[in-house]
Amino acid sequence: MSDTEVEDKKAKYRRVAYYPGCALEGTGHAYNSSTKAVGKALGLELQEVKNWNCCGAMEVKNIDPKVQTYLSSRVMSIAANEMRADVVMAPCNGCYHNLKKAEHDLAQDPASREVVDRISRKAGHAAYRAGQVETIHALDWIKHGLGEDGLKRRIKNSLKGLKVANYYGCMYTRPRHIFPEKDRGPGSESTSKPHFMDDLLEAAGAQNVEFPLKTACCGGAHTLSDSDTSTKLVLNILRAAEAAGADVIATECPTCHSGLEMHQVRAEKVLGEKTTVKMLYFTQLLGIALGLSPRKVGVHENVSEGLELLRSKGLA
Amino acid sequence: MTTLAAIESELDAFIPQAEPRAAAERLIALAEQALEHWVVARGDEPTGDLQEGFRLLALHRQGAKGVPSFNACRETCREIAYHHHLIAAEPQSALVTQRQRMMAMLAKHLLLFVSGKLQVEGLGEFCCAARPLRLESQQT
Numbered sequence: 001m002s003d004t005e006v007e008d009k010k011a012k013y014r015r016v017a018y019y020p021g022c023a024l025e026g027t028g029h030a031y032n033s034s035t036k037a038v039g040k041a042l043g044l045e046l047q048e049v050k051n052w053n054c055c056g057a058m059e060v061k062n063i064d065p066k067v068q069t070y071l072s073s074r075v076m077s078i079a080a081n082e083m084r085a086d087v088v089m090a091p092c093n094g095c096y097h098n099l100k101k102a103e104h105d106l107a108q109d110p111a112s113r114e115v116v117d118r119i120s121r122k123a124g125h126a127a128y129r130a131g132q133v134e135t136i137h138a139l140d141w142i143k144h145g146l147g148e149d150g151l152k153r154r155i156k157n158s159l160k161g162l163k164v165a166n167y168y169g170c171m172y173t174r175p176r177h178i179f180p181e182k183d184r185g186p187g188s189e190s191t192s193k194p195h196f197m198d199d200l201l202e203a204a205g206a207q208n209v210e211f212p213l214k215t216a217c218c219g220g221a222h223t224l225s226d227s228d229t230s231t232k233l234v235l236n237i238l239r240a241a242e243a244a245g246a247d248v249i250a251t252e253c254p255t256c257h258s259g260l261e262m263h264q265v266r267a268e269k270v271l272g273e274k275t276t277v278k279m280l281y282f283t284q285l286l287g288i289a290l291g292l293s294p295r296k297v298g299v300h301e302n303v304s305e306g307l308e309l310l311r312s313k314g315l316a
Numbered sequence: 317m318t319t320l321a322a323i324e325s326e327l328d329a330f331i332p333q334a335e336p337r338a339a340a341e342r343l344i345a346l347a348e349q350a351l352e353h354w355v356v357a358r359g360d361e362p363t364g365d366l367q368e369g370f371r372l373l374a375l376h377r378q379g380a381k382g383v384p385s386f387n388a389c390r391e392t393c394r395e396i397a398y399h400h401h402l403i404a405a406e407p408q409s410a411l412v413t414q415r416q417r418m419m420a421m422l423a424k425h426l427l428l429f430v431s432g433k434l435q436v437e438g439l440g441e442f443c444c445a446a447r448p449l450r451l452e453s454q455q456t
Contacts (some may be wrong), residue, residue, distance in 0.1 A: 170388045192391055212395040212418050216425050217388045219432060229432035236428060240421040243414070 001187035006144070013136070013145030017085035018046035019075055021095035022054050028092065028254025030298025034283035035091050035138055037297055041290045042154060044145050049079050049088065055098040066115040072102035073116045073128035080132035081125070091138035091283070093171040093253035097178070099135040104178040106130040137172065138283065139196040139252055140189070148203035156291035158205030161313050164285070165211040165246035165277075166197040167237065169218060169256040197252055197282050204289035209244040213237050218259045231270060234263035238275040247309055250282045257281060261303035279304040288315050317356065318349050320431055327424045332416040340403040343419045344372055347396050350427040351375040354386075357439035370397045383437075389429045396422045 001009075024032035039046050052075050054060070056068025076099060079085040090096040105112040107130035120127035136144075142151070173179065173191035182189045189196050194215065198208045216237060219230030237260065241249050251257040260279045267273045279302065287297035294316045299306050310316035323346050333339035348371055352362040355378055367373040376393040380386040399419035403412060 174387055174390075175384060192394060210418075212399065212422055213392070213425060215391045216422075217392075217429050219428075229428060229435065233425065233428050233432070236421055236425050240418065240425075243417055243421065 001184070006147075006187065009144040010147070012087055012134075013044065013089075013141050015045040015047065016087040016089040016136070016141060016145075017079035017083050017133070018048045019052055019055075019079070019088050019090045019095060019099070020048065021052075021090060021092040022057070023092050023094070023254035023258075027258045030301040031091060031254050031257065031281045031283060033301075034281055034287050034297035037292055038142070038283045038287050038290065041287070041292060042142065042146050042151070044141065046089070047083065047085070049075055050082060051078065055090075055095040057094050057098065061098070066105075066112055067119075068098060069102045069105050069112050070116045070119045072098045073106060074120070074123070074125065075099065076102070076133050076135065077120065077126055077128035080128065085133060088133050088135045089138060089141045090135060091252070092255070093137075093169055094255055096135065096137045097171040097174075100178040102128075103130055103135060137252070139172075139200070142200055142286070143196045148199055151200060151203045151286075155204055155289050157289055157315060159201065159285060159289050159313075159315065160205040160207075162206045162285075162315065163209050163245050163247045164201050164206045165209050165241035165244055165249045166201065166214055166282070167211070167241075167249050167251055167256060167260070168194045168197065168214050169220075169251075169253045170215055172253065173215060197250055201250060201282060201285060204286055206250075206285065206289075209241075209246045211241060211244050211246065213240045218256045219263075220255045220259045227266070228270075230259065231263045231266045234260055235267040235271065235273055235275065238264055238267070238277055241277050242275060246277055247313070248278045248280050248285070248306065250285055251279055252282050258303075264304065278306040278309050280306045317352060320350065320353055320427060323349055323427055324424070324431075327420055327427065330416075330420040332413040336403045336407045336412045336416055339416050340400045340419060343416070343423050344370075344396060344400050347393070347423040347426050348372050348375055350423070350430045351379055351393075354379045354430045354434065354439075357434055357437075368397070370400075372397060386433065389426055392422055392426050392429065396426065 020032050036046060053071055056071040060071060061068040076088055079088045090099055117127045173194055176191045182191050202208055217233060219233035249260060257279055264275055284297040284299055294307055294310060307316060327346060355362045363374050363378045365374040367377055372393055376390060396419060399415050402415050
């Protein structure tokens with residue numbers, strides 16, 4: 001990325017339309033509150049998308065992918081046409097993925113455009129046109145909106161001594177073709193070995209461990225239909241993180257985070273397999289490093305009890 | 317063909333070996349066998365081709381043809397290949413024990429992913445009668 005591109009992004013990401021999505025109002029509430037708190041502490045402004053709707057997630061997509069494209073496009077339409085925003089930031093991997101997919105489909109597929117036009121007309125709002133907004137993840141927002149140097153300057157409570165396995169899950173980087181900005185060399189994210197979360201937490205003082213399962217499937221998609229396989233997949237991720245020496249798994253997706261937490265409990269109950277590694281959202285860790293209290297970033301809301309760990313490391 | 321359960325048992329019992337290269341060969345063979353189950357369940361002959369020097373990656377490509385969601389295990393396969401490289405290139409490294417351990421966990425993850433995927437897709441042998449019943453229902 002050229003210096004001009006870096007500066008452009010920095011200016012563009014200072015103020016973004018914020019699309020929390022359904023999960024962040026439910027099980028991922030702590031991700032929502034910590035994202036907002038970190039944004040405030042870093043001077044990055046969030047304006048929540050007005051009257052937003054579900055992105056279509058997995059359920060709608062499985063029934064009619066084009067209706068999912070419409071649902072995601074409506075969020076982007078409100079951001080572009082009603083809020084005059086250039087950038088939509090979605091911290092949830094599912095939402096981020098779906099908005100990026102809708103963007104791709106609307107740029108490439110006339111049939112998707114036709115469906116979106118038709119439903120938008122019926123719903124009485126302007127149809128979204130590909131390219132009106134840029135959808136980014138919370139990782140892009142902080143990485144490009146501030147950068148590691150900017151973050152380092154604001155660290156009050158270094159995460160030094162905390163060993164972190166960064167877990168990105170599968171939807172942040174797949175399928176590659178819906179993320180044209182990735183894999184573009186230095187400064188861009190990698191789809192095979194993502195590193196933005198590693199970069200930010202390292203800037204906050206953490207010690208990242210070598211964790212080869214960072215994009216491995218957590219079994220989230222069939223956690224209800226086939227819980228046992230999901231539990232085994234999660235258990236393998238937890239064990240690998242522990243074997244890598246991690247104290248904590250940093251997450252950036254509410255579905256992965258809940259899956260890791262819930263199946264950690266289930267693995268102990270059903271399989272008798274106990275693991276002790278903790279799960280914290282990367283925004284919670286950054287918040288702690290920025291001097292925010294554990295309560296402010298919702299550590300008490302996590303199923304995985306991270307407070308004792310933070311205390312033992314002198315971070316709380 | 318070795319059953320998925322037998323592959324899982326061998327991976328669970330794996331302990332890092334004094335001959336790291338041999339261990340890496342065995343682990344990648346087990347990972348290939350997991351992918352062979354998926355390919356065979358879809359009615360194909362597992363490829364003997366190599367991709368980027370690895371049959372594992374060629375099998376993954378074969379398995380993902382027409383099933384984009386199978387790419388959710390692409391990086392796991394690539395990490396297995398990467399660990400194979402690390403172990404083969406530096407068998408004397410102080411990290412070789414850890415690398416073997418991680419490679420076994422990656423292979424286990426691939427196996428679990430394939431097992432789950434077989435069930436979601438209604439393929440494979442979940443009990444002695446599952447496949448004949450499925451084939452019968454498809455014919456009627």
